[in-house]
Amino acid sequence: MKFIQNLLLYISAFIPMYFLIVVNIFLDILNDNLTFNVLNTTMIITLSVLIILGSFGVIWAIKFNRDKNIKIIILERKNTTDQHFLGYFSLFVLFALSFELEKVSEACVFAIILILVGIVYINNKLFYINPFLNILGYNFYDIKYKLQNSGEEKSAKIFYRGNLDLSKNYEINLKNDNFSFLTKC
Numbered sequence: 001m002k003f004i005q006n007l008l009l010y011i012s013a014f015i016p017m018y019f020l021i022v023v024n025i026f027l028d029i030l031n032d033n034l035t036f037n038v039l040n041t042t043m044i045i046t047l048s049v050l051i052i053l054g055s056f057g058v059i060w061a062i063k064f065n066r067d068k069n070i071k072i073i074i075l076e077r078k079n080t081t082d083q084h085f086l087g088y089f090s091l092f093v094l095f096a097l098s099f100e101l102e103k104v105s106e107a108c109v110f111a112i113i114l115i116l117v118g119i120v121y122i123n124n125k126l127f128y129i130n131p132f133l134n135i136l137g138y139n140f141y142d143i144k145y146k147l148q149n150s151g152e153e154k155s156a157k158i159f160y161r162g163n164l165d166l167s168k169n170y171e172i173n174l175k176n177d178n179f180s181f182l183t184k185c
Contacts (some may be wrong), residue, residue: 003058003122005057005060005061005178006122006127007054007057007118007122008054008056008057008058008061009057009058009061009071009130009162010118010121010122010126011050011053011054011057011131012032012054012055012057012058012130012132012133013054013130013131013132014050014054014114014132015050015054016054016131016132016134016135016182018047018048018050018051019047019051021043021047022044022047022051025040025044025088027046028102028178029072030065031115035178036122037102038166039102039103039104043107044104049176052177054132056179058133058136060133061179061181062181069171069172069173069183070147070171070172070174071147071148071149071169071170071171072145072146072147072148072170072172073145073146073148073168073169073170074143074144074145074164074168074170074172075141075143075144075146075153076143076144076166077128077142077143077144077164078100078141078143079140079141079163079164080140080142081134081139081140081143095169125161126180127179128140128159129158130159131149136161137161137162138159138160138161139160139161139162139183140157140158140159141157141158141159141164142153142155142157142162143155143156143157143158143164143182145172148169156172156174156180157179157180158172158180158182159180159181159182160168160177160181160182164182170182170183171183
């Protein structure tokens with residue numbers, strides 16, 4: 001079950017790219033640069049399914065995750081959203097604008113690249129590199145915190161919608177040290 005959730009989170013990181021590619025294909029079809037053929041139709045359907053699966057993965061991680069929430073006090077925070085977003089943005093532009101996915105060879109290379117990036121992404125727990133969450137208004141932070149009950153100090157990489165305030169108490173849904181969501185108490 002954990003692997004499926006991790007896979008869906010990986011898929012969600014590319015939702016903006018999938019959307020750009022679908023828009024690109026539709027615009028080419030509307031301008032008579034492409035026609036609806038088996039490959040274009042398959043690509044549109046596949047990308048649409050990936051958008052739905054990725055969206056479900058994000059909703060699952062944010063709303064329906066059954067991991068225990070822990071009450072914490074944030075000691076230090078550093079917003080590192082910008083350090084991770086631009087690397088993915090260049091990848092989106094590469095795929096959406098330069099790959100001609102109406103060619104079988106480039107569609108296969110596209111799939112292989114996504115699989116290879118996915119292996120690295122999941123094996124190294126790089127879930128915090130997710131521009132889709134940033135587009136939804138979440139910022140990415142490296143934090144140091146202490147548990148409210150025990151006072152034990154820890155660190156984590158978290159997503160939070162808005163700016164963190166050091167003077168408030170929060171609850172963390174700690175999936176792992178590389179991917180958590182924070183909410184106000």
